[in-house]
Amino acid sequence: MLSPMALGTTSLSQAIFVVVDLETTGASPKKGAAITEIGAVKVRSGEYLGNFESFINPLSPIPDYITQMTGITDLMLAKAPVIDEILPAFLEFAGKHNEVIIVAHNAPFDLSFLKSAAKELDITWPKYKTLDTVTIARQVLTKEEVPNCKLQTLAQYFGTTTQPNHRALDDAKATTEILHGLLERLGSFDVNTVDALMEFAKTAAHIQRQNYWGLSSI
Secondary structure, eight states: OHHHHHHHSSSSSTOOOEEEEEEEESOOOTTTTTEEEEEEEEEETEEEEEEEEEEOEEEEEOOHHHHHHHHOHHHHTTOOHHHHHHHHHHHHHHHTTEEEEEETEEEEEHHHHHHHHHTTOOOOOOOOOOEHHHHHHHHSSSSTTOOOOHHHHHHHHTTTTOOOOHHHHHHHHHHHHHHHHHHHHGGGGTOOHHHHHHHHHHHHHHHHHHSOOOOOOO
């Protein structure tokens, strides 16, 4: 078991990543949108340690455009568990905040929904280290290599075996493969530990705020 201090000095080859993806009824929990599906993959050193997948009943109708995009219908969710059951189960799957790094593609989107749900359920959100694959991709890939940082574009660039399809687990699996491709590229930036990765991501985010690519990430 890693101590809070030990995680930072852990080499990336031994770090545990929990890659998560959500499907939702809309763009923001602040506008009443809710989670309809969650998928996650736990990996270490390229080894898959486990998957988490569940539909979630949002207790509200799914907009037609969401159904057209994801294929998820109201009928599919009618008997699904509600977020009250699923969020604690996901947090148990993810593990302790001092042992794992939470990863997502366009992470602010997914984390906004997860943190909002935790707040509504009076659950203290763990102080996870978090990583956005969009931020890393924009810093280690050039415009000549990829025209944008959409999940589909990066999946094609890295030749992922799982193709993104707007379903949570498949998108999480594709993001996991993209993460591994990005971590390989980070070796040339002397990023070899969790602390170095977090610092790189922080610096990359700052650079992009100052000199933004202007690329879509979804």
